[in-house]
Each structure stands twice: as structure tokens, then as C-alpha cells.
Amino acid sequence: MPAADTTDRIEGPVSTEVQTTTYAKAIAAAIRTAMQDDERVFMAGEDIGIYGGAFGVTDGLLEEFGEQRIRDTPISEDAIVGMAVGAAITGTRPIVEMQFSDFVVNAMDPLVNQAAKLHFMYGGNVEVPMVLRLPGGAGTGAAAQHSQSLEAWFAHVPGLKVVAPSTVQDAHDLLFAALLDPNPVVVVEHKLLYKREGELVARATAGDSPATIGDAVVLREGTDLTVASYSLNTHKALEAAEQLAAEGTEVEVVDLRTLRPLDTETVIDSVSRTGKLLVTHEAPAAVGIGAEVVAAVAGSRAFDYLLAPIVRVCGRENPIPYAPGLEKATIPQTEDLVEAMRALAAEDV
Amino acid sequence: MPRLDPSEPKGAIEALTAMWTIRRFEEALEDLYSRGMLHGTNHLSIGQEAVAVGACGALDEGDFITSTHRGHGHSIAHGADPELMFAELLGRDTGYCGGRGGSMHIADVGAGNLGANGIVAGSMTLSVGAALSQHLLGSSAVVLCFFGDGATNEGSFHEALNLAAVWQLPVVFVCENNQYGMSMASDLSTAGDSVAARGTAYGLEGVQLDGNDLPAMFEGVANAVAAAREGHGPALLEAITYRYRGHSKSDRNLYRTQEEIEQWRTERDPIARFEARLLDEGAVDQEAIDTARQAARERIRDAVKAAVKAPEPSVDVLEEAVYASR
Numbered sequence: 220m221p222a223a224d225t226t227d228r229i230e231g232p233v234s235t236e237v238q239t240t241t242y243a244k245a246i247a248a249a250i251r252t253a254m255q256d257d258e259r260v261f262m263a264g265e266d267i268g269i270y271g272g273a274f275g276v277t278d279g280l281l282e283e284f285g286e287q288r289i290r291d292t293p294i295s296e297d298a299i300v301g302m303a304v305g306a307a308i309t310g311t312r313p314i315v316e317m318q319f320s321d322f323v324v325n326a327m328d329p330l331v332n333q334a335a336k337l338h339f340m341y342g343g344n345v346e347v348p349m350v351l352r353l354p355g356g357a358g359t360g361a362a363a364q365h366s367q368s369l370e371a372w373f374a375h376v377p378g379l380k381v382v383a384p385s386t387v388q389d390a391h392d393l394l395f396a397a398l399l400d401p402n403p404v405v406v407v408e409h410k411l412l413y414k415r416e417g418e419l420v421a422r423a424t425a426g427d428s429p430a431t432i433g434d435a436v437v438l439r440e441g442t443d444l445t446v447a448s449y450s451l452n453t454h455k456a457l458e459a460a461e462q463l464a465a466e467g468t469e470v471e472v473v474d475l476r477t478l479r480p481l482d483t484e485t486v487i488d489s490v491s492r493t494g495k496l497l498v499t500h501e502a503p504a505a506v507g508i509g510a511e512v513v514a515a516v517a518g519s520r521a522f523d524y525l526l527a528p529i530v531r532v533c534g535r536e537n538p539i540p541y542a543p544g545l546e547k548a549t550i551p552q553t554e555d556l557v558e559a560m561r562a563l564a565a566e567d568v
Numbered sequence: 569m570p571r572l573d574p575s576e577p578k579g580a581i582e583a584l585t586a587m588w589t590i591r592r593f594e595e596a597l598e599d600l601y602s603r604g605m606l607h608g609t610n611h612l613s614i615g616q617e618a619v620a621v622g623a624c625g626a627l628d629e630g631d632f633i634t635s636t637h638r639g640h641g642h643s644i645a646h647g648a649d650p651e652l653m654f655a656e657l658l659g660r661d662t663g664y665c666g667g668r669g670g671s672m673h674i675a676d677v678g679a680g681n682l683g684a685n686g687i688v689a690g691s692m693t694l695s696v697g698a699a700l701s702q703h704l705l706g707s708s709a710v711v712l713c714f715f716g717d718g719a720t721n722e723g724s725f726h727e728a729l730n731l732a733a734v735w736q737l738p739v740v741f742v743c744e745n746n747q748y749g750m751s752m753a754s755d756l757s758t759a760g761d762s763v764a765a766r767g768t769a770y771g772l773e774g775v776q777l778d779g780n781d782l783p784a785m786f787e788g789v790a791n792a793v794a795a796a797r798e799g800h801g802p803a804l805l806e807a808i809t810y811r812y813r814g815h816s817k818s819d820r821n822l823y824r825t826q827e828e829i830e831q832w833r834t835e836r837d838p839i840a841r842f843e844a845r846l847l848d849e850g851a852v853d854q855e856a857i858d859t860a861r862q863a864a865r866e867r868i869r870d871a872v873k874a875a876v877k878a879p880e881p882s883v884d885v886l887e888e889a890v891y892a893s894r
Contacts, residue, residue: 261704287704293734298727301693302700308682309632311701328724332687333694338892341675341683342665346892377890401892 237420243276243413245391246352248421249428250277250314253398254284256424257312260398261288263299264316264352273318274354274413296322300351301329304403307349308337312398319365320355320407334403335378346401350394356409356451356501357539357550366539366546368450368502373405374479374511380432381478383407385453387417389476392430399425400432407478409451409501435482437489441469443564444495447486447512449475452499452551459556468564478508483515490516494526495563501550504533527566532559570790572625574783577852581860583625583782584846587617587839588864590641593650594813596868597640597657601817605876606657610671611638615780615812618838619744620645622785623712623807626793632680632698632711634691636744637672638811639684642714646681648674650868654875661881668881668889682711689715689722692741696728699737699802710738710796712789718749720763729804733770738796740789743806744779750815751823767804779807780838783845810836 240248254260262277268291271278281289292299296317303313317323323330334347357366374381380402384390390408397404422428438453439460446456453474460470471489475482490496496516498509509531516522516529535549573579594614600606613620620641624633627646635642643653648664656663657671664674675683682698685691695713702709719725720743732739743763747754760766767774777788785807792803810832814821821829846852 259705290735293727293730295727295731297724298693298696298731301690301724301728302697302731305634305682305694305697305699306701306704307697308677308694309698309701311704313697328687328690329693333685333690337675337683339889340665340669340673341677342663342668343889343892344665344675345677345683348892380891399894401894 235421235423237418239416240387240419241413242387242390242415242417243274245387245419246276246394246408247278247280249391249394250280251283252422253395253425254288259310260312260314261290262314262316263290263292263303265292265294265318267291267316272316274410276413277316296325297329300326301333303349303351304329304333304337304347307347307403308345312348314350314352314398316352317354320353320369321364321367323351323353323369330373330379330403331376335376338402339378347403348401349403350397350406351403352406352408354408354410356411357546358411360541360543360546362541363538368500368534370407370478371502371507374481374508378403379479380404381407382432382476383449383478384476385412385450385474387415387419389430391419391421392428393432393476395422395425395428396430396432404432407450411451415454433477433480433482435473435475435477435485437471437485438474439470439472441471441493443468443470443493444497444560445471445473445486445489445493446497446499446560447473447475448499449478449508450501452501455551455553455556456499458553459560462557463560463564466561468560470560475508475512481511481515483512483519486512487516487519487521490521491524494524495566496525497530497532497559497563499532499551499556501534503536504531505536507533509533527563530559530563532556569628570626570786570793571628572786574625574786580846580851581856583621584839584842584857585860585864586621586645587782587842588861589650589867590617590620590644591839592864592868593644593653594640596654596872600658600872607659608670609816610657611816612813613638613641613811615832615837616744616746616809617641618782618785618842619742619779619807619809622782623714623742623789626786626790627710627712630680630709631793632682632709634682634695634698634711634713635674635684636691636714636716637684637686637688638716639674639714640671643674643676643681643684647679648676648681651871651874654871655878658875658878659880660875660878662878666881666885689719689724691715692719692724692728693731695739696732696737699732699739700735703737708797710740710793712740712742712793714742714744716749717743717745717747717754717758717763720766721757729770729772729802732802733772736799736801739802740792740796741802741804742789743804744809745806746809746811748811748815748823753823762806764804764806772802772804774804774806776806776808779809780836780841782838782842
């Protein structure tokens, strides 16, 4: 049932023309449209109501949709996610905002043992259409328990889907795709992306979103080497590629967008053309998403085209520290990528 | 309206038949296991039948249950077909979960059974969400959440009770206190006076029930269900009961005495007590009781016969089974 006309109360993007807005507002616009279109959609999370969410994503939604559908919860991550699973299997479509992605560790049972398993384990007689938004990542001086990039944990679990949009448009479109999916979808959102501006064509309905879960995209074409990344690091890769271009090296940047299911074909195709691969993410390299990308390439037809060893530029193998210099040193910076790309480009072929 | 009324002869016989069906079902599992026909593990609720039948009998059509690793009784009491349950436990394609779930994961969501759960307290927060969705969808359905005494020391127990209480959702939490976790006695693991007493912390009147007294179980749950349906929020009930069998197949019963088990069996067996009561009150005669017992035996025998003939699932199903598609 469509909600009443609330156009005059909507802040942020409503136009379906191209406009410039932030990643956070693009997410909010998608939530707003989905809630107007489908009364089964509701939100739950800590301080998402009057406070507007720790990062302001849900600002104004309480006024617009009321406390029945924008539900402030106690600080009970286990119950929030478990509740969402129970709601999803009985006819509603919860969107849960985890205040910081780190806190989802308190909800691993409902996410991994329940949400990911029920459809399979109950013989397909139930669906778990829920969306779990996880603000993660470092760079805010919040230290070890508020800065992690845990996406590989979730991508490791059959039954979950994981998306990690980097652009404003994809943040908007993939949220719709997540909502339309009959499975639990984890949306990895880097905190430093929320205020980042970009172009957005706001969709009039969820069904207008062209994004599909499981499709990577080539954001920049190049012939000399391929960089695969996602979320914030995609932007760092694009910035680094820009610098390399000034030096005459053309870098192709693949934005993975979805981490499970992983679109390895787009990377394999790119590497088959460039012959060189660099993978970058903020999470530690060990047992990370990058390792999966590298394994896929090494085990594919692209192996025969490789002209140099594959390079990973990832987070250091330590918890995120507090001191600015230590935090910066822990996560890959654009200059680190420039250096690594330059070295890879110079590998003698 | 509760779908069962054990104070009437018809309802009493239905309840008795259901309890016998559960007991015969689980005895048949023991038999299949001893003959090497059943693999994996299972957890038997023999001795606890009145909790499942009394509680589920107090529900109306359209209400939901969530269940536990010791959940065969809950499923049968909520209307599951024993043949499809046997098929599931035997790992057959025709089982409730196509052989993918087994003993700990029987579910029939369309029929309101949101599923047995292998994680202790795992279904407690799910029950809160199911109640919330019913509230949001304008339904008057109630969710009955079964859990064991062991679950009450999980964080999920406390988070679920708190959330259901602050949101005043229609969840009836039914603790099956069968005295032990796997081996640890409830009074050694659980601080405070009782599970029911923990309700006070969440503004709920915790109520202890004799879980081996079918009419008492029924009445206690029916009251809580009616209150929840009328919008008075959740309830916490503690059913005192006992499991005769070990926790699972590996249990050597080292943590309790044979005398203790025998005492519960001979003095407090829920089926024997209910039969004696019905005869004593003259509600039904011995012939009706014998007929109920026989009906359960035959139903289980037929169900096993049919289930063992069912085909095993094809490995081909696995690839498409992980994700729902639309």
C-alpha cells in the first residue's frame, strides 16, 4: 500500500534527474522510497530515530514514517538481528542499521547461524529477506573496536550475500537490490564514504534500480594493469590511477561492488587484457576478499596472460590503532597505491 | 479460541492421543537408531509431552511457535505430520526440510512452526521478530517460544525478554525446565530463585507451571496467550518437567541417579497422570483411553513404514538450495 503523498516533507534527493548528493543521502533516499512503496519495510537500530543514526543516515525518517516503522532499539545487537530474522520469515522486510559494524560481532549467531541457514536448513520453505547495514572502516580515530572491516567474515558464509558499494549511485541502487532480494544481504558501508559527494539519479521505485547483486563494474578503463577493489579503496585506487595516468600508465579499475557472490569474471577478463593485477582493500590481507580474487585469477585463463606477480595492498595485520600516524600506517593510503602501481607497471615484461 | 479443550472429553482424548503420538514417535526413533537406520543425533523429550501438547493446544490457528533442539514434541503438538518428520530424520527427500535439516531443524513455516533451532536460545530473538511483524501487519497472531532451562543463561534470553517487554509484543515465552542442561543441573547453573522469578526484571509476572500436568499447562498458557492477544504484552512461563532419556545418544547419565529418573517416571509421568485423572473424573472410560493409545501406535507405525520407503535427496539439489530466488 503506497503511503500518503509526503513529497513536501522529503529532504534530499527526490528528483529523478542527475544531481549531486552524498552517499549517506543516497542511501536515505532509497530507504525512503522503499518505505513509501512497501509498507512491509521497516527499520530497526540503535539511535536511528530522533538521533538520526550515528552517522546521520536516518535523519528525518522518524518524522516521516513514525516510530512503528523507524524503530529505536535497546543496545542489544543479538536481539536486533535475531528480531529481524524472525520478522523477515513472517512477512515483513526489515532494514537493520548496526551502529558500528564492529558491534555485529555481538550478533553473529542470528546472522550466521540463523539468517544464513534457515532457507537451506528448513528445506527452502522459508525466505529471509532482510538487509543489514554495517558502517565500518577506519580513518576516524575511533580505534580498534570501532574501525574494522569485517566483510570477509560474512562473505565466507554460504547463505549470506554481501555488497560493498563505493559510489553514491551504487549505494542507492544496491540498497534497492538488497531489499528486493529474498535473502539476507549485508551492506558494507565505509564511514568515510557517507559525506562523499557524487552523482545520483534517484529511482522512483525500487524496481527501477538497474543494479544487480553479483556484478562488478569497470570504473576506469586502462591497458597497463588492473586494480580490483571495493568500497572506499575503490576511490583511492581511482585517485592513484589518475596520478599514474599523468606518468603515462593506464590503470583499469574494477569495482567489485558485491563480495558474495563475487564477480570474478570481470576481473579475469580485465587481467586477461592487462596482464597485471593489484588488489587492494582496507581489511587485512590474510584470508581476505583479495585472496579470493587472486585465487580466482590464478586459477583461470588469465593465469596465462600474467606478466608479473600479483600484488596485494591491504591493511596491516594489526588492530586499528588510535594515534593518527599509526592508524594511517595501518590502512592503505592513496600514495601507497601509487607506489605499488608504479612498481607493478615497471615490472619487466 | 484455543484449538484444544482438555476439559471436554473430545479435547481430552485429542490431547492424550497427541501425547502418546509424541512418545511413540520418539520411541520409534530409539528403535530406528538401535537398528542402525538413523544416523546423526537426536534429543528426546520423553517425559515432557504435556508441556508441548498443553502449550500448543492453547494456541489458535494462525499462531506461531518457535522450537528447540529437543523439539519433536512441539512439532507434533503443533500439527506436524509424523511421516514427514520421520522422513526428515531419516534424511529423505520427502522430509520437512528435504533431508537438509534433520532432527534439530524441523520446520513448517506455512503451518506456523517457525522451526526447531540447534542453537540454545537461538529462536528466542526470532520469536520477538515474528511477533513484531504480526503487530506491524495488523495480525492478532501470538508467538509461542519454547526454550529450555539452559537457554536462560544465554544473553539472547535476556535480550529477547527485554525487547519483547519494551515493545509489548505478543510473545509467550515457555521455558521447559527439565532440570538439566546437557549434564549441569539447573540449580547449579542458574542464579536466583527460579526462571520464572527472572520475569520480574522485565516487568513480567513469571509463572511456574507443573509441566507434567496437562490441564495446568493448558490453562497457564491459555491465560498468557489470551493476554498477549489482547495487547498486554509478553509472558514468561516456567514449566517444571523432566526428561527421562539422556541429553543425546552419548549421555551416560552420570550426573543424576537412576532413582531420581524412576521417581519421575512412576510418580509424575504426564501421560499416566492425565489418564488417571480422566478416569477418576469419569470424563472418559478405559476403552477410550485404550483407543487413543492404539491410534497413536498405529499412526506412528504407518508413518515409519511410509517414511523408510521415501527416496533419498539428490546431490543435485544442493547448488540451488542455499539461496532463495525470485
